[in-house]
Amino acid sequence: FTHRKLDDAALEELEDELIAADLGPVVAERVIESFRSSRFGKDVTSDEIRDALAEEIARVLEPVAIPFEPDPKKKPHVVLVVGVNGVGKTTTIGKMARHYSDEGKSVMLVAGDTFRAAAVEQLQVWGQRSDVPVIAGKHGADAAGLAYDGIKRATEEGKNLLLIDTAGRLHNKGALMEELAKIIRVMRKFDETAPHSVLLVLDATTGQNAIEQVRVFRELVNVTGLIVTKLDGSARGGIVVALAEQFKLPVHMVGVGEQVEDLRPFSAQDYARGLVGGAAGDLASRLVDSQPDTPEQA
Amino acid sequence: MFDQLSGKMSGVLEGLSKNGKLTEGDVTEAMREVRLAMLEADVALPVVRDFVNKVRERSVGHEVLESVSPGQAVAKIVNDALIDALGGAGAVPLNLAAVPPVPVLMVGLQGSGKTTTSGKIALRLSQREGKKVLLASLDVYRPAAQLQLQQLAERVNAITKRVTALPIVAGQSPVEIAKRALDTGRREGYDVVILDTAGRLSIDEALMDEVRQIRAVTNPAETLLVVDAMTGQDAVNTAKSFNEAVGITGVVMSRMDGDARGGAALSMKAITGAPIKLTGSGEKLEALEEFHPERVAGRILGL
Ligand SMILES: Nc1nc2c(ncn2[C@@H]2O[C@H](COP(=O)(O)OP(=O)(O)OP(=O)(O)O)[C@@H](O)[C@H]2O)c(=O)[nH]1
Ligand SMILES: Nc1nc2c(ncn2[C@@H]2O[C@H](COP(=O)(O)OP(=O)(O)OP(=O)(O)O)[C@@H](O)[C@H]2O)c(=O)[nH]1
Ligand SMILES: [K+]
Ligand SMILES: [Mg+2]
Ligand SMILES: [Mg+2]
Numbered sequence: 001f002t003h004r005k006l007d008d009a010a011l012e013e014l015e016d017e018l019i020a021a022d023l024g025p026v027v028a029e030r031v032i033e034s035f036r037s038s039r040f041g042k043d044v045t046s047d048e049i050r051d052a053l054a055e056e057i058a059r060v061l062e063p064v065a066i067p068f069e070p071d072p073k074k075k076p077h078v079v080l081v082v083g084v085n086g087v088g089k090t091t092t093i094g095k096m097a098r099h100y101s102d103e104g105k106s107v108m109l110v111a112g113d114t115f116r117a118a119a120v121e122q123l124q125v126w127g128q129r130s131d132v133p134v135i136a137g138k139h140g141a142d143a144a145g146l147a148y149d150g151i152k153r154a155t156e157e158g159k160n161l162l163l164i165d166t167a168g169r170l171h172n173k174g175a176l177m178e179e180l181a182k183i184i185r186v187m188r189k190f191d192e193t194a195p196h197s198v199l200l201v202l203d204a205t206t207g208q209n210a211i212e213q214v215r216v217f218r219e220l221v222n223v224t225g226l227i228v229t230k231l232d233g234s235a236r237g238g239i240v241v242a243l244a245e246q247f248k249l250p251v252h253m254v255g256v257g258e259q260v261e262d263l264r265p266f267s268a269q270d271y272a273r274g275l276v277g278g279a280a281g282d283l284a285s286r287l288v289d290s291q292p293d294t295p296e297q298a
Numbered sequence: 299m300f301d302q303l304s305g306k307m308s309g310v311l312e313g314l315s316k317n318g319k320l321t322e323g324d325v326t327e328a329m330r331e332v333r334l335a336m337l338e339a340d341v342a343l344p345v346v347r348d349f350v351n352k353v354r355e356r357s358v359g360h361e362v363l364e365s366v367s368p369g370q371a372v373a374k375i376v377n378d379a380l381i382d383a384l385g386g387a388g389a390v391p392l393n394l395a396a397v398p399p400v401p402v403l404m405v406g407l408q409g410s411g412k413t414t415t416s417g418k419i420a421l422r423l424s425q426r427e428g429k430k431v432l433l434a435s436l437d438v439y440r441p442a443a444q445l446q447l448q449q450l451a452e453r454v455n456a457i458t459k460r461v462t463a464l465p466i467v468a469g470q471s472p473v474e475i476a477k478r479a480l481d482t483g484r485r486e487g488y489d490v491v492i493l494d495t496a497g498r499l500s501i502d503e504a505l506m507d508e509v510r511q512i513r514a515v516t517n518p519a520e521t522l523l524v525v526d527a528m529t530g531q532d533a534v535n536t537a538k539s540f541n542e543a544v545g546i547t548g549v550v551m552s553r554m555d556g557d558a559r560g561g562a563a564l565s566m567k568a569i570t571g572a573p574i575k576l577t578g579s580g581e582k583l584e585a586l587e588e589f590h591p592e593r594v595a596g597r598i599l600g601l
Contacts, residue, residue, distance in 0.1 A: 016343060022530040025337040085553060086409030086526070094441075116581070117417075117453070118446035125441035168581075170556040205407060207340030209529025209558035230408060233499040235532035258408070258439065262363065 011036055011098050014053065021238035021275050024208050027162070027245065031056060054269075054276040058243055061268035064085040066250035066273070068225060070105065071196060076154040078194040079189065080147075083178060083201035083223060084213055085168030088229035088255055090119065092128025092201055094164045095255070095263040101130050105160035109137035110150035112143045112183065113167040123165050129260055143167070144186035151190045164195070171216035180221050197224045199252065204230045204237035214247055229255030232262070236275050302335035316484075318362060320371065325357045328372050332599075339598045342534040345568045377595060383564055384591035390573040392419075393547065396519040399432065399483030399491045405509055405540055408497030410524045411552030411578055415588035416494040417450030418586040424458035429489040434464035434479035436472040436512060437496035447494055454583060472496070473570065476512050480512035490599035493518070500539030500553065513544045519551050523570070524550045528575075537569035546570045551589065561598050563589075 011032055018028035035056050044052075075269035081089045090113065095106050103269055109127050113119035120136045127134035147164050154162040166183065169176035187194045196200045198225040202210050216221050228237055231254050240251060251266040323513065336346045353376055362371045381387060392402045395601055403410045416433055422430040433451045437443035444466045449462035464479050476493055483491040493516060497553045498505035513521065523546045525536065549566045554577040563574055574589040 019337060020343045022532070025334055084528070084556070086411060088409065116446075117413075117449035118442040121442035121445050122440070170553065172557045173555075203409065203526075203528075205526070205530060205532045205536075206528045207558070207561070208338055208527040209340070209556065212557055230499075233407070233532070234501050234535040235530065239530065281334050 005106075006049065014049070018238065018275075021236035022159045022207055023238035024211075024242050025277075028241040031060075031241070034205075037169070038155065050276055054272040055143045057241055057275060058268045058272035060244050061251070061271055064226075064244045064248060064251045065266050065268040066225070066252065067265050068197070068199075068250075068252035070100065070161050072160070073075075074160075074193075074196055075198050076108065076159040078154075078162045078164070079152060079197045079199060080164045080166065080184065080192065080195040080221070081199050081201060082166050082217060082223070083168060084170050084203075084269070087168065087201045087203040088204075089168065089201045090123050090165050091258065092227055092229060092263070093123065093165050094129065095260055096163055097126060098260045099263055100161050102133060106158070107163065108134045108150065108154045108157070109134045109160045110147055110162065110164040112146055112150075112165045114139060114141045114143050114146065115167040119165075119167065126260075131247055144183045147183050147187050148190055151187055151194060155191070170281055171213050171220075177216070177220045184221060198222055199225050199227055201227045201229060202239075202243075202248075204228050204254075205233065206239060207233040208239065208242075211242060211246065214249065218247065218249065223249060225250040225252045226293040227251075227253050227255065231274070232256040237271070238275055240271065241275070318368075320357050320360045320362060320368060322358050324368065325354050325372065328369075329354050330358070332376055335599050336564075339561035339600055340528075340530050340533070340565075341561035341598065342531050342569075344534065345565045348568065349379065349564070357472060358392045360471060369529055374600070375403040380564070380598065381591045384567055384594055385573045385589075387590075387592050389588035389590055390548070390575050392423075392520055392525070392575055394423075394490060394519055399480060399488040401480060401483075401516045401518040402490060402492045402526060403513060403521045403544070404492065404494045405521065405544060405546075406497060406524035407499065407526075407536060410497065410526045411550070411582060412497065412524045413437070413447050413450065413494050414581065414583075415522075415524050415550050415552060415576075415578055415586070416447060416492045418583050419576075420461045420490075421454045421457065421583045422453065422586055423490055424454065424460040427491055428485065429460065431461045432464055432483050432486075432491045433461065433494065434475060434491060434496050435466070436475050437494060438472060438475075439496045443496065450583070459581075460580060472508055473511050473515055476516050478554070482518060483577040500535050504518075506539060506543045510535040510543050518547075520546060520547050522548045522550050522575070523566070523572070524552055525562055525566055527551050527560045527562065528556060528558040532560040533565040534569060537566050541570040546572040548572050550574075550576045550578065555579045555585065555586075559598055559600055560594060563594055564598060565571040 015028050015032040083089050111120040111123045126133050137146045200217050254264050256262045355403050362368045420431040434448040435444040448463040455462040479491050523540050577587050577589050579585045
């Protein structure tokens with residue numbers, strides 16, 4: 001085995017690797033500090049570095065790794081899916097429709113994005129892929145009215161799960177955020193407990209702005225959980241560590257591709273290893289390459 | 299922004315006497331602030347390192363005149379270097395100097411804003427320059443992607459009467475659609491043909507190869523990489539892979555209407571060398587603006 005002292009230089013390199021994974025400079029420093037207090041000065045192998053750091057990060061993520069489970073007593077369990085533009089809301093709904101249909105639940109979708117070109121048709125294709133009905137109106141139709149119709153229909157038909165798609169909107173646009181609040185108000189005229197879940201979709205390629213997204217969406221529409229998409233790419237999604245520390249919102253699932261089956265439950269261990277695998281993992285092997293055993297360690 | 303930056307720097311450089319030269323130690327302290335601000339703004343780490351080193355070199359030994367504080371002096375160096383790194387003052391226009399129909403290729407990650415930006419560019423070229431524009435969707439993967447571009451073309455055409463979508467033919471490959479788009483463009487006298495491609499991951503070899511082929515058969519005058527202003531550290535991978543695969547000639551930063559600090563703009567410029575030509579500032583077709591480095595510099599520093 002090749003050993004190296006986990007000294008200041010090595011820790012700094014590790015910190016940089018975490019920054020490159022989007023943990024953000026402040027959180028990366030904090031993680032490394034607590035890592036330092038437990039490991040500093042010890043001789044370690046590259047595998048030990050990777051495992052220990054992954055463990056450290058998994059400890060932060062563990063409390064938020066909470067699977068999404070529709071309440072079987074609710075008919076339907078109403079889910080509002082929100083997020084900024086292009087993160088993967090519609091695609092994720094398409095994947096969820098398949099997943100819960102396969103579990104034997106009856107699912108209905110609402111094409112609540114009446115704004116973007118061909119957003120309705122996009123969701124309709126996803127509905128067809130899993131043979132799930134889609135409630136849709138015309139382009140420019142009132143999204144709140146559509147959501148209301150959706151709950152009514154799903155209730156009448158005794159569906160288990162109603163997934164409502166919404167138009168992408170930036171959290172700093174007051175009028176668009178108010179429109180989202182209106183969708184919720186109108187829904188409550190039919191069922192005052194709805195929506196039972198508000199899922200915020202985040203793109204793993206997003207950097208520090210994800211913190212603002214969560215802060216504002218949570219404040220204005222009471223987000224109950226997060227979904228992280230596009231983890232099949234080279235982005236490591238480290239911002240989730242910062243989010244877990246700051247907001248403690250459940251992270252329910254992750255998107256790992258564009259196909260219907262590319263949805264996974266969120267696992268703290270796997271996520272942490274993914275972060276470190278691409279970061280400290282590489283670093284660990286570099287350390288081994290560049291630093292053969294030093295005499296003091298022999 | 300300049301005042302705030304120099305204020306911050308002044309705090310850091312308090313010990314420095316007036317009329318002196320900036321010493322290595324002073325500058326190192328100040329550069330810590332700059333590094334942090336840039337990382338918080340999502341500038342990619344290797345780009346931050348380069349930038350900070352460059353600014354450090356420029357600063358050390360720099361004479362501080364009696365009229366300014368050391369903080370002001372460093373802030374000015376940082377600000378100028380940042381504008382420089384973003385492409386220098388002023389905006390760089392699209393280069394459409396080629397025999398019509400001039401192909402413009404749009405590439406980028408999933409959901410970055412390619413299709414919407416294609417529509418916006420069509421509006422701009424047809425409205426401001428009287429160009430006749432053909433919009434062609436090469437996205438045969440995402441549900442209703444071709445329909446999305448077609449609907450955008452219809453909206454633009456309702457305004458300018460000079461924009462059409464290439465008719466959708468089921469079963470054609472992206473390369474076949476690209477060829478058909480250029481044939482149609484030639485035959486029907488279009489000035490510009492905008493080729494909107496499917497979103498793809500930089501690590502997806504098959505799809506990166508596909509876009510390479512599209513480029514080879516169309517020889518675009520502009521190959522525009524559309525990048526979300528909220529992008530984090532992965533900007534490095536995106537910039538590198540797309541540039542290596544297809545040779546980026548310009549970058550479009552979308553969603554600048556958000557409150558992201560937009561450090562990815564600096565990473566894009568640093569890694570591809572290609573100028574940032576346009577910014578998206580909303581979902582509407584009119585929401586496309588020229589890129590002004592001097593405005594974005596302050597935003598990146600968060601001041
Ligand atoms: N690689 C990858 N691509 C994804 C994933 N999830 C979604 N996408 C792609 O991202 C792009 C945007 O997805 P959409 O589902 O349309 O995103 P949206 O949030 O509904 O977008 P708007 O409604 O326009 O705000 C599409 O090309 C999807 O195929 C994922 O997990 N991995
Ligand atoms: N706020 C804002 N939204 C934008 C901007 N540009 C694009 N969008 C939105 O971002 C979302 C995704 O845009 P698309 O044009 O579909 O992105 P794309 O890159 O073509 O996506 P794929 O083809 O799936 O890879 C849509 O909701 C657009 O309305 C912008 O500058 N500002
Ligand atoms: K994105
Ligand atoms: Mg959508
Ligand atoms: Mg598109």
